[in-house]
Amino acid sequence: MKRLRTLRVDLVLEKVKSEQLNTKLDKLSQELETRGRRQELPLQDNSSHSNAHKDVLKPQVEQGEMETVLNTECGAQQQEQRTDAIAESENQRLRDELDRANFLHHLWKGDREELNTDIRKLENSLHYSQLQLCHLQAQFNQLKEQHQSLDNHSELLSHLKENLEKENHHLMGQLNMLNQQNQELLEQNMKSKEQYYEEQKQSIEQLNALQRNRKKLEEKAREHNEACDPALKKKHHWIGAKAFINFIQQKKEGGRDHLKSASDGTSWPLESSDHTMPSTSQPPESQLEHLEATPSCSKWGEEQDTPKVPSGKGNNNLAARCIKNPFYRSNRNKKAKSTAAHLTFYKRLWCWSSPAGPSSPEEPLPSSEQKDH
Known part of the structure; x- marks a missing residue:
């Protein structure tokens, strides 16, 4: 821009x-014209007075x-023309440069507008990027x-995971211990079952022997009653039943001693043997009802119904283990029912074998004898 200026x-x-x-050239041309006019005027005035020689020399000098x-003026004019x-x-060069400068200025102006845009x-993009930067x-x-x-x-979860792993390890140890205990209990259960089956077989054999002895005693009593008179029949009608009851009581006491000696193992095999007895040794329904009506039989049955609890730590531990096992609990309920039925059967046999009892199952007791009982 400075260069353009x-x-x-x-x-x-x-x-x-x-x-x-140009003004100087105009002035010089005017002076030449005036001088030419001045030269012409003296020539006209002195034509008459000057000589021919003067007339010739003067114009030549002036012309020179x-x-x-x-x-000189032409040289100066030519110099001026050259300049x-x-x-x-x-x-012209400056005009060309000016045109070129104007063109460049126009281009630069367009470039400047583009640069401004x-x-x-x-x-705008900077403002948007700043907003985006704030958002980011x-x-x-x-x-x-x-x-x-x-x-x-994550730290809490890692601590929790460590605690859970420790607890899991502890629980796995407890589980292994419980599995070992379960295995031991299963082995004990199998042993107790085998012992139970053996004792059950023995009790069944004893029951069969008792049934055979009872039948023999009944036959002997029947033969003896047939051989005796009617008065003695009435008095000694139940001698065979008494002997049978004494024999059964002796066997029962022997079985109880055997149970006490084997109480360290299990406490229920003998009771299970009692569970099988009522099926073969129950009397007829009419005799059962008659015997239950007698006061002596009922009193003796109440005394016999009271269970005898064995003492000792071994029996308590054994009872606790039996109660925990559902198999033992179910067998225990069955044994309780069978022992109750067995005791009622013994009660009725004792009533029949007593001397004050009725002469026959269908004959009721007299009122005086009932009072004595």
């Missing part, structure tokens, strides 16, 4: 110089002077907080 100033100065030169002046041509060429776009920073802070919370949560 200097070029413009130079162009103005050249124009001023060219105008000055004029030629020298004209030559004018140079100035015009310089002016690009700058505005960049400013907020998200980063939020994610950082979440990451911190997740780290804390």
Whole structure:
């Protein structure tokens, strides 16, 4: 821009110089015309008075002077023309440069507008990027907080996992111990079952032997009663039953001693043997009802119904183990029912074998004897 200004100033100065030169040329041409007119006037005035020689020399001298002046003026004019041509060429060059500078200025102006638009776009994008940066920073802070919370949560979970692993290890140890105890209990159960089956077989054999002895005693009593008179029949009607009951009581006491000696193992095999007895040794229903009506039989049955609890730590531990096992509990209930039925059967046999009892199962007791009982 400074160069354009200097070029413009130079162009103005050249124009001023060219105008000055033109004015000088006009002045010189006017002076030449005036001098030519002046020379013509003296020639006309002195034509009559001067000589021929003067007339010839004067114009030659003046003409020589004029030629020298004209030559100098022509040289000066030519010099001025050269300078004018140079100035015009310089002016033309400057105009070309000015046009080129204007063209470049126009291009630069367009580029500047494009750059301004690009700058505005960049400013807008910068503003948008700053907003996005703020948003991303907020998200980063939020994610950082979440990451911190997740780290804390992971630490808690790791501690919990360690605690659970320890607890799992402890529970696995307890489970192994319980499995060993279960295996031992199963082995004990199998042994107790085998012992129970053996004792059950023995009790069945004893029961069969008792049944055979009872039948023999009944036959002997029947033969003896047939051989005796009717008065003795009434008095000693139940002698065979008494002997049978004494024999059964002796066997029962022997079985109880055997149970006490074997109480360290199991306490229920003999009771299970009693469970099988009522099926073969129950009397008829009419005799059972008659015997239950007698007071002596009922009193004896109450005494016999009261269970005898064995003492000792071994029996208590054995009873606790039996109660825990559902198999033992079910057998215990069955044994209780069978022992109750067995005791009622013994009660009725004792009533039949007593001397104050009825002579026959269907004959009731007298009122006086019932009072004595």
